[in-house]
Amino acid sequence: MHIASLELTHFRNYTSLELELVSGINCIYGSNGAGKTNILDALHYLAFTRSLRGSNDKQVVEEGAPFFVVKGQVTKENISEEIQCNFVKGKGKKVLVDQKPLKKLSEHIGSLPLVAILPGDTDLINGPSAGRRRFLDMLISQYSPSYLTHLIQYDRLLAQRNAQLKLFAAHGNFDSEQLELWDAQLVPHGKAIFQARTDFIADFQPIFEQYFKKIVAQQEVPSLHYHSQITENTIDHWLARYKESEQKDRYNLYTSVGIHRDDLRFKIDKHSVKDFGSQGQQKTFVIALKLAQYQLLQQQKLQAPILLLDDVFDKLDEHRLSQIAHIFDREIEGQIFVTDTSRDRMEAIFAQKTSRPIAFFSVQDGEASRD
Numbered sequence: 001m002h003i004a005s006l007e008l009t010h011f012r013n014y015t016s017l018e019l020e021l022v023s024g025i026n027c028i029y030g031s032n033g034a035g036k037t038n039i040l041d042a043l044h045y046l047a048f049t050r051s052l053r054g055s056n057d058k059q060v061v062e063e064g065a066p067f068f069v070v071k072g073q074v075t076k077e078n079i080s081e082e083i084q085c086n087f088v089k090g091k092g093k094k095v096l097v098d099q100k101p102l103k104k105l106s107e108h109i110g111s112l113p114l115v116a117i118l119p120g121d122t123d124l125i126n127g128p129s130a131g132r133r134r135f136l137d138m139l140i141s142q143y144s145p146s147y148l149t150h151l152i153q154y155d156r157l158l159a160q161r162n163a164q165l166k167l168f169a170a171h172g173n174f175d176s177e178q179l180e181l182w183d184a185q186l187v188p189h190g191k192a193i194f195q196a197r198t199d200f201i202a203d204f205q206p207i208f209e210q211y212f213k214k215i216v217a218q219q220e221v222p223s224l225h226y227h228s229q230i231t232e233n234t235i236d237h238w239l240a241r242y243k244e245s246e247q248k249d250r251y252n253l254y255t256s257v258g259i260h261r262d263d264l265r266f267k268i269d270k271h272s273v274k275d276f277g278s279q280g281q282q283k284t285f286v287i288a289l290k291l292a293q294y295q296l297l298q299q300q301k302l303q304a305p306i307l308l309l310d311d312v313f314d315k316l317d318e319h320r321l322s323q324i325a326h327i328f329d330r331e332i333e334g335q336i337f338v339t340d341t342s343r344d345r346m347e348a349i350f351a352q353k354t355s356r357p358i359a360f361f362s363v364q365d366g367e368a369s370r371d
């Protein structure tokens, strides 16, 4: 499966753009602010009907224009299909497949599997734990619908337990037994989520480690650690933990125990990547995490996802660059889009080494063309 052509109208700094793409490696180069990431953003719209950068749709419409359209001609096993995502200010967003509008945007999501590696992804290492939980949740729910159901139920019950704590404070009373009713309802969902996270990390670790080791020359041993306040996944243990923190929760008006406080700890050779890792090491760590995500998605979808790489080559040494190029060439079967400020650098990384179809696109002030 690949995107054979892309057509944009009033999308960010592109008034109008048409590009013929290759099924292999598409290299997009140009100076800062030229519009490289905007092309990746458009591809992200085709897959997920939303922006790569989390912008809202209005911000994506070209300044002064009333709408945007992103169209992609997608080839799947010799069958070609047109996917269109458009947004009209004041009217909203639509997805059309071969000109036919879908009833719900969510019907489309998942049919064009895509993984993006972005400069901001190191937030996964340096940012708050919520980002790491989101990463885990996204990966697990991709193949386990029941996981998502547990998460939704858990979040709903947690909000109710917290509301109960606030209600006690507002009324100046406290009733342990009433709180225990919420605890008993939370536990089955919390237990299922804890178990799924534990199992997932055990499966994910070797895939991740294998990519990391392929990229680095040194004998660095990377690891992922699941960190939870829950140390024993039994009903009794969960209930005991709630009991222990009852007074704390009562005064903080917040449930301090549970899987909503979980974290993932990233290490290289027993050292925290956040505190001790160089920028290059952090970047390598994230690239290996994302490549492992790519492989899992491929197994689940039974087809090779599209891979977007935005400015990933900065701050990586020659060896790592050449290893990554090797992985892209030999192990990633899906279509790849890479951006970089330097054509020469991309050429050096890919052109001589790859046997896959490769094309270069130069981007300047809202115009892009294939060399």
Ligand SMILES: Nc1ncnc2c1ncn2[C@@H]1O[C@H](COP(=O)(O)OP(=O)(O)O)[C@@H](O)[C@H]1O
Pocket (backbone or CB within 6 Å): 011, 012, 013, 014, 030, 031, 032, 033, 034, 035, 036, 037, 038, 039, 059, 060, 061, 062, 063
């Ligand atoms: N809605 C929009 N309308 C017009 N221009 C936009 C819009 N959104 C972003 N841009 C412009 O796009 C440019 C950034 O493009 P981007 O793809 O991020 O550059 P880069 O090549 O560095 O990746 C900026 O000049 C910005 O002003």
Ligand SMILES: [Mg+2]
Pocket (backbone or CB within 6 Å): 036, 037, 038, 310, 311, 339
């Ligand atoms: Mg950019």
